[in-house]
Amino acid sequence: MRSKLGPSGLLPGLTLVLALVLFCPACGASSLGLAVHVVPLDADGGNTVRAHFSVIAAGPCPSVSGLCSAGEDCLVHDTSVPFTGAKPGSGWCVRQWQKTVPSEYNATIDLGSNTEIYVSMNARPKVRQNSGRLNQPAYVGLPPPLRGRAGCPHHFPLSVKDLDGDRVTCRLARPDQGECVSCPQHAFIELDEEKCTLSFTGDTPVGQYSIYLMAEDLMPDSGPLSSVPVHLSLTVEESTSSCLDEPTATGDTPQEDTTLFVLPYQQVQFDTVFTSQRESVAEIAVIGPPELHRVGFTAVGPLAAMTVAWIRSENLLPRLLPVCFVANTNSWQSEPRCVWLYQRQTRALPAGTVLTCEEAQMNLVLPVASLGGVDLAELQLNSATCPVTYNSTHLTAVIPLSGCGTKAVHSGSDLVYTNTLQSVRPFTVVSRHPSLVLPLVCRIPGVQARGPQYRVRVPTEKESFGEVTFWLEVHPPGQGPLGNFTRVPRFRSLQLAPRRARREAAAVGSRLTLLDLQVMSNSSTAAAEMLVGNCRRSETEDFAESTFLLENGCSSSNSTLEVLTEERDSRVYRLDLSSIQTQGTTMYVECTASLCIPTSPSQKCPDLCAGSVGQSVTITNLFTKEYTVRSGPVSLLVGSPTTASPAPASSPGVTPPPVTAAPTAAPSGQSTTSSRARERASAAAAGVVLTAMSIFLQHVLH
Template sequence: MAHAALLLLISLSISVGPAVSFYGASMTFMPGNRYPDGTVEMHFYYRESGKLPCDPQVSWVCDSGDCGDLTYAEPDMTDQDHSGQILWCQTERHMTTNVSRDELFTLRGSGCCWANNVHDVREWMLRSLVDTRQRSDTRTTNRSPVSATIPNIRVPQNCFQNLHLLVHDPDGDDVRCKCPSCHQHPKIHLEEDSCTMSSNGTLDVGLHVFEFTLEDYPVSNITVMNGNGISSVRNPYNQTADADPTPLSQVPLQFVVEIQTPVHSCAPGVNRPSLLTPTPLHGDVQHAAVGGVHTITLRAQSLSHSILDFQVSGPWNMSTVLRNASQGVTEATLTWKPQESDLHHHVPVCFAAETLQSQSEMRCIVIIVAKSRVLSGEAEVFCENNSISIAVSKASMKGIDQNWLQLRDPTCSLTSNNTHILGTMSLNTCGTTMEDAGDFLVFKNEINSFENPNEVITRRSQVKIGFSCQYPKVASVSNHYINKKSDYIFTESSFGTFSYSFDIFTNNNFSSRVDPSLYPLEINLMDMLYMGIAAHSALPEVRLFVESCRATPDDNPYSALSYDIIKEGCIMDDTVEVYQSDSRMYDFGIQAFKFTGGYNEVYVTCSVILCAEGSSNSRCAQGCLQEHARKHKRDVSKETARHYITQGPFRVARQTQHSAAASENGGSLHISAGTGVFAGLFIVSMVVLVGLLVYNGKKTRAPDHMYLMSNF
């Protein structure tokens, strides 16, 4: 009897105990109608992830202010685990409220419990800050930042480098990711402006909980005004030196990352699926129309394990159809038909390819829903080795005024003739971005219409013409993207036209540049590599500042595997020696290295800024900024934007070849040259030594090598 009573008590305690299944949540909001009596309609879109069955665990309550009466729609399933293991699911819920006062209010959701995790986080708390007052720049209520994640992010322990989260703001505001609880993750660094997580150590195997808050700030000073004419000022984030400015809104982004056991290789497409073209790139913005069918094509490859599915976080009525192709390639077609209730909504869609053992990188895009499709003209794109040209037919866009069109960088101008609107830009100017699409490098730009910010109405159609050139990765290494020409030309209103050159030199005299015909440059490990950056400007009083230099194993400067040589103006590598650093030149040397894991090439990308000489508040004047140092207010009118310049590749010479060698006192660097008897004996001895090291290394090699080898 006592035994039966004990079993009954245990079963009751289990039945009333907390459900250990919460995987995270995200929220976005936007205003709807503003009624004559001043009432504002607000729409909230809330996604929640957990284990199946997918019962919603969050009940939102008014935490402060006048929240009105929240009306809930029934939650809809957006995606669930199809592997048969019943691991995860995600739902989306639409909530509305009518707020009678133009003021601030806060919604809160809390409960227990997170899924079992490494740091034993139990309780969860979600909070959204809403300001329904009218902005002076958009003349409407603020819209929150937009973000989301897939329900279940998985990364092998030795492959976690960077995790790029979606950051999008419908009003064009500056978004910051805050993580008050990240002290629990000492091995994680968060770049607040880009919402990028990076690791500076090995994370424990298991679930890791991340609780972020997304905040948006205006890009210039604005006011927010209530119905009584009382206004408050809202400042940009980087213009307040003494205190943190007040955000326009706050929304939660909470998720888990499952760190899995190490794999033998982190190379994309081997143990982890690799996303291929035409899969959209992370951060892409697409446009859809109410009632129209919008499709997204995903494509991935996995050579070691079969791709079972694509994990998708999207609107509830988005469907997925899979198709298996050859050579381990699987395609998915996502189809969505926006409804009237989706009008003006900026909808986040995140996805990743799934195998039983692993997962591809997560990418997220945004779909903007309009009443009708955005006007996009007929255009011809010409892809050259170092430039992109576009010719848009005027006949396809009748009534469009060229003067109201611009590239991503509005300082770059478009031209026209009788039949076409024309634009030409190099691969690294005018706002052109380079992104790694898996099997291709894609260079992207776009032509957009813009409006007069002082106008309330417009009679011009919205225009958006995205264009790109893609280069096969193999071809880019040997042909398209080897940086044989190191001139980067920019134009900015305060500095006019200026340029940078980034060159490799044969010795530490920096008088003889390496012949571009010798690229890719072959080097030996631990040779000194001499690099020089120079600024060229017609203005007499300018100063060059090298803010960062980062090495990557391929020509993607945003590669997950990277190594900081210079960061925030501070030298990070012990072998770096600066030979000359004056107002317009920066010459330095570094001991040659390679990346572990079978990579034999190194690219170096540096971010550079040009400042007005003598400005005490410019980035140049700040110099090296340690991570704990407070960033003071900068005079952005006295400096250019941050520009990125790339040099490489440097290829590690095979041990059977005679290649570059440099003496400790700055001897010359010889490229693929013959050597004397002494040099020959030296190389033989080095080969033997390397062989011994490699042999010993193989016996002790762990499967989780992901660190840079700065010496051999």
Template sequence: MDLDGDEIRCHYEKNGLGEFMRLNEETCTLLYDGGGYLGQYSVQIVVEDFPASVKNQILNEAKPFSTVSVHLLITVESGADCSTVPEFTGVSPAGGAVIHVLPFGEVQLNITVDSSVSEIAVIGPPGLFVSPMETGRDSQSSVALSWVRGPNQFAHLLSICFAANTQSLQSRIRCIWLQQTRTDPLPPGTELKCKERELQMSLVLPMSFLEKLHVSDLQLNDPACPVFYNTTHVTTTFSLTGCGTKRMHLGSELLYTNTLRSINPNSTISRVATLILPLACRIPGQQAKAPAVKISIPSEVETFGAVSFWIEFHFPGEGPMAAETRVPRMRSLPPVRAARELRSTGRMDTLDLHVFSNCSLAQAELMVGRCVESDTQDFVNSRPLLNHGCAPGNGTFEILTSTSTVRIYRLYLSSLGIMGDTMFVECLVHLCVSTKQTQRCPDPCAETTDKTLINSILTHNYTIRSGPVRLIKTTETSTTTANPTLTVVPVAQPSTSQVAATSTSHALDRGAFWVVAVSLAVLLLQFITD
């Protein structure tokens, strides 16, 4: 389409479909006669505009004003029943329709197809909103289009084209035109003010601009809202929520619009000038947002207090948790054999690993992530006792306790392949608090539990190590070696500047077992989110 009235001609270079296609150069219509091989073909059509007098000239001698290339991708498919081609209903805009759009005017269109289709494809200017396609009870498919004219550098004539597609058929393509109506500049002395707090808009317009108008015929969208005038100015003040003011969105801006226009009370044709003056208030997006909220995150010490972690080893049915280990409640069934000591060798076969924290927070839960055992203090060669808090084989079984800050694991040493006289144990631990009263921290060993840590607050991960644990049963009169050393090392967290602290403490001698403890200054609060 060319609003200047120029002569439009089209031509194209023939491709693989050339013998099956015909191009009407005057109407720019491409016709396919059938017979082509199945597949996709690329077609480039060149569109040119000439002076209207070109009809009486030889095209080869005329020079076009401009040349535009249009690239098409054509797919040839197998034959289909063309009686089922989708058709647009009467509520859809007619092809070739021209809609005049004033500044800050909104265009709203509905496109409806008389059958169920896979999509209604729409292309148009930037900012065109296309709603999701809906299918009604009568199998009709429809979409809604909306476009608001804001300040832009687009051409004054814009197109919107649409087509309905089924699995293998397409409706005829319709195109309509949006003509951005040009407006005259407002005279000096015009004032339009937006009062956001009062939600009002006010206009002052010089009377010199309205010399050829009957100012008594001026009105807003709602005729009941007053428009005042005197010998020098026309004025009006109206609410952003009344007087027919429309509210819409222009990108990230909130837009309020109204129109001052002159209405001819007579139905006869008149030579009296008319006025259509769009009025708009634009509120930037950042002013429409809610106030900023600053969240203060407490430190780890403020949440959990100054806590300690330590490891203890005891015979089954002994130690501070004897009541829980004497007749234990096991997470899973242990081997058929009973817990016992090895025969004549004097080596122990069954041992209970206790992990403690002194955190007094009621909802705090001690989480043991990984435990390994080694024959040497440097842990160069180690064997797993726990993996992510779960037993990796038949040698480690968790004993359920009623205290959330204590974890107990029964170790069957021979099943774990621990054959030496001494072992060292290292565990990775942290504390967890659920932020919901009705929930607990995720159980890493439960098959049906969502293991993503949501709505939970965690401490740092910390590594705790035992001193040497003697696996030979000693008598009451046996002597022991010097107390070993316990090393506690916080695991450094990503993107933190905290310095990892290392402290040592002597273990307590309780027969053949070491009870160890150390107080930790916890450093950081960590949120784990989905």
């Protein structure tokens, strides 16, 4: 069923007024998103529930001091890694808390002084005939604030799950049933109720709009079993280019609705990888459970990646936990995607079990009688090489903390060692014996924990790359610091025969036909490799109008070729000015560049022009930030004194002295070229000190 978020006869004028009201920062007090996950409590037959709230609030982040009152069963989740984002507007943050409330619940919640939320839900207790248990309401993943562009249709699928396996549908909240207050309705958004997908037509003014939904779980031939609220926001921005240029998920990014099963104290992680051809990804925005780690965000050229990880410790969170994420550029947003963490229920240690934790091992003694028919021959630890012995009365195992597949994770300040005793069967064997999954845990308090696994120091960017500077130099072919490589050049994907360049005279004042653009750095690390994303030229210093010389590491046309050199931390590009239409006699050049270090001999830095991330190369390498370096004015006339000054980000406006270019000749068969070269800027003048960027998850969590 598809429904519009508003009557078909809504007047355009009213729509515009509504858009302007909703876009006004001072007028609104609603959230940018809300989801409530409801867990019925068996203690009173489901008449009360534990409601888990996640609310997206616009920046600055509001206080949570008034969410819980004295004597309430209420807990605010403080997290060391809060969920925040920069897009849209002035940014946002997430507030999360859990509270025991009646199964039918209506309330207005004040989140600080700037955000007011009305919440209505219906989770009246219902005992399921097929299981005899209380019904579990539906779960909906809360995506980061949605962004669209005027004139660009877009789909926003919601990720839904149900623990009972019921069908989940989404519908509009109904003000006449008290499900929302002053619910805005929009004719430019349609809702597919069966698929829980929003369709934005693009036919609306720029503004910020709220969408209020109810998610319901249904059994065949029955009405809704429960209704829980979902609030979303859609920020519509101006469209400046193609509607098809949004970032796309690629590489090892999990598919939508992927479920990852998590045992107690188990660490799960996955990579998010995006490509964006028009603009670099500014952030990968994520919303998930408390203490979800997001590390190693890297954006290089068209590629961006980040690692997401979560360690299951003791908690009262729901069994299903969504992790929803999007990639944001300055102008676009990827389609939202959610991964679900399923906290697998496991049996407690059987009666009579003894598990002792020693300095280097844990010892397990397990009564066979308590295993209830489990085939003992199928039991093994995380590593099949470690023995599990048993007789007619007991099963025993000695499990080293540094072997047998034992894993170490952090839970707060404590260090927790985990292994699992479980039934393992060949895929070809069908058995009617019950199976066993039994987590084994040894916790070491933080004050006692020692060794490199507990505290690992992450190297700074300066330690990895040294004091790094980036700058641009423009030289005639065969001149400059890389003149040995440009005198008789070898081009990427185009090899020229090694022969002496024939020099021809060029009249002073005539136009140049060839220039060499040299993108330079001076990292003290020999393994550092230069990556150049985009280079563009403009006839004006403000780059109001520009054309690409390089785009995502690729030559934009035959007018730009890369000259192969033996220098890893620099790049050279031959510019054929005879094929570039220029009106004036001066141009400016701007490039984006970064450095990469492979983390092992088997890894390679990414080829930005390849358009593929391969085996998550952005995760397995170390990068600096991507920086923009701009030249000063470059004369296009032979013999004319000019200034080619790269104004570094740290020292804008620094201009070296002008250098007069002498005419030069190109290799036979190419256009004659001449240019003026600038002097190399000093490290103090051209320095761009980069900040630490890449953090590897295994260094933080293992």
